[in-house]
Amino acid sequence: MILLILACQARADDWVGPAEAVDGTTLIIGKNRLRLAQIEPVDVLCERHYNVMPCGDFARQTLARLIKDKQVTCSGASADWHRVPRVNCRAGAVDLNRQMVLDGWAKADQSNRYRAEQDLAMSRRDGFWMYDPYPSGK
Numbered sequence: 001m002i003l004l005i006l007a008c009q010a011r012a013d014d015w016v017g018p019a020e021a022v023d024g025t026t027l028i029i030g031k032n033r034l035r036l037a038q039i040e041p042v043d044v045l046c047e048r049h050y051n052v053m054p055c056g057d058f059a060r061q062t063l064a065r066l067i068k069d070k071q072v073t074c075s076g077a078s079a080d081w082h083r084v085p086r087v088n089c090r091a092g093a094v095d096l097n098r099q100m101v102l103d104g105w106a107k108a109d110q111s112n113r114y115r116a117e118q119d120l121a122m123s124r125r126d127g128f129w130m131y132d133p134y135p136s137g138k
Contacts, residue, residue, distance in 0.1 A: 025057025
């Protein structure tokens with residue numbers, strides 16, 4: 001019976017609390033590092049009119065703004081290859097995964113769950129989409 005209780009406590013699929021943005025798709029709640037599921041980060045650097053811009057920092061700042069002074073609730077059971085849980089998160093009524101893509105600071109992954117939001121951000125040239133990806137080799 002004791003082993004069963006310990007196993008249940010060790011397998012937490014929900015995280016709740018104040019959060020800190022590590023980058024545009026990663027946050028920390030308590031001591032837990034979590035990645036937003038079904039989205040991918042934007043490039044760290046991007047370019048506009050030959051000016052290099054820190055798009056990765058802009059993405060982190062956007063996520064930080066969305067979670068500032070809010071109780072964040074995340075749930076999910078899958079993990080990435082670093083064993084970091086891939087989660088769906090909310091800050092109040094805001095779906096953080098969806099909002100990061102809609103604001104143009106994250107991209108839809110191959111699941112295409114957020115493809116419509118990405119297409120809208122691209123058409124409006126929001127966030128990362130106002131820039132050109134930083135060309136490697138320049």
